[in-house]
Amino acid sequence: MLRMAVPGSRRSQLLRGVLDLCLLAVMDEGAAYGYEMTKRLAARGLSIVGEGSIYPLLGRLERDGLVDTRRAISNGGPPRKYYSLSRQGRKALAAGISEWQATREAVDSVLGRIKEEVG
Amino acid sequence: MLRFVDECRKEWRRLGVPDAVAGEMAADLEADLAEAQAEGVSPEAVLGNGFFDARSFAASWASARGVVPGAKRPQERPRWSRWALVLLAAVSFVVTLGGLAALGGGRQASVARVSIGHISASPFGGPHGVFIGPNLPSPVAFSHSAVFAVVGLLFVAAGLIGLALTLWLWRPWATRRRRRGFDDSVGLPSYL
Structure with missing residues (x-):
């Protein structure tokens, strides 16, 4: 039997599909360590409270060669692991953005019509 | 913390x-x-x-x-290896069919020869009412039949081995096990 996802669960599911892309996007602004990326995401309204963590995702991106890493001293703090986009990561980001835009437009064209009817 | x-x-x-x-x-x-x-x-x-x-x-x-020993992610097989497996399966199948055909052909030849021998061996069947005696297959006929049987058996065996090998090589793809802590369907950690 099909069940509709509850709103919170739907947000999680949507986030699962694009969080890696969002991480690559914030890395495109410059190398960053884990918590710094969380802050960049939050500054754009993407809070991960109640969601999963970005650390396993960063691990996967690293393993897949989409990010380069280096250890460096942070602002007066302990050495941190900085993540930056690799060449492969840039390609993946570009491809992912195209996919996201195409998907978003298609979904908008379906849901937007309903919204007009309801409104 | x-x-x-x-x-x-x-x-x-x-x-x-x-x-x-x-x-x-x-x-x-x-x-x-x-x-x-x-x-x-x-x-x-x-x-x-x-x-x-x-x-x-x-x-x-x-x-x-990917730092958990023994929990490495299954690597994607290259395209050529898939085609090699398909080719192996096809060749094995054809070889098996060829072997079966060879076995069937050899048996038919034997049956035909035995039938001819029976007719000739009949005391009433001789063209001149002369008992000809049992018309046993010649040594050459025997060797042809044996060759058919041996080649057929070899082909069937080789084909079956090839099919079994194909299945064995294909199995890791079909029975890819789910690993704890990782969601294969989306390639993300399962709790994310």
Whole structure:
């Protein structure tokens, strides 16, 4: 039997599909360590409270060669692991953005019509 | 907070994550959580739901990084190996069919020869009413039949071995097992 996802669960599911892309996007602004990326995401309204963590995702991106890493001293703090986009990561980001835009437009064209009817 | 990091360390040790890697992950985690605390940010805002289950969080992170011994992600097979498997299956199938045909052909030839021998051997069947005696297949006919049988059997055996080999090589794709802490359907940690 099909069940509709509850709103919170739907947000999680949507986030699962694009969080890696969002991480690559914030890395495109410059190398960053884990918590710094969380802050960049939050500054754009993407809070991960109640969601999963970005650390396993960063691990996967690293393993897949989409990010380069280096250890460096942070602002007066302990050495941190900085993540930056690799060449492969840039390609993946570009491809992912195209996919996201195409998907978003298609979904908008379906849901937007309903919204007009309801409104 | 330190307790959370300690729980993660324990899980990584239990999973057999190399000490150097576990130490690096623990140090990053500790530094991030300390910075968040200094800024008045809750650990949940840094770790998401992972904060409530240190072991799952640690296992997912290690698994995603590919540092858990014996839990390596199955590598994608190159396209050529798939085609090689398809070719092997096709050739094996054809060889098996060829072997069966050879066996069937040999048997038919034998039956035909035996039938001719019976007619000739009939005391009433001789063209001049002369008992000809049993018309046994010649040594050449025997050798042809035997060759058919041997070649047929060899082909069938080779074909079946080839098909079995194809199945054996194909099996890892069909029975790819789900790993703890990783969601194969989306390629993300399962709790994310």
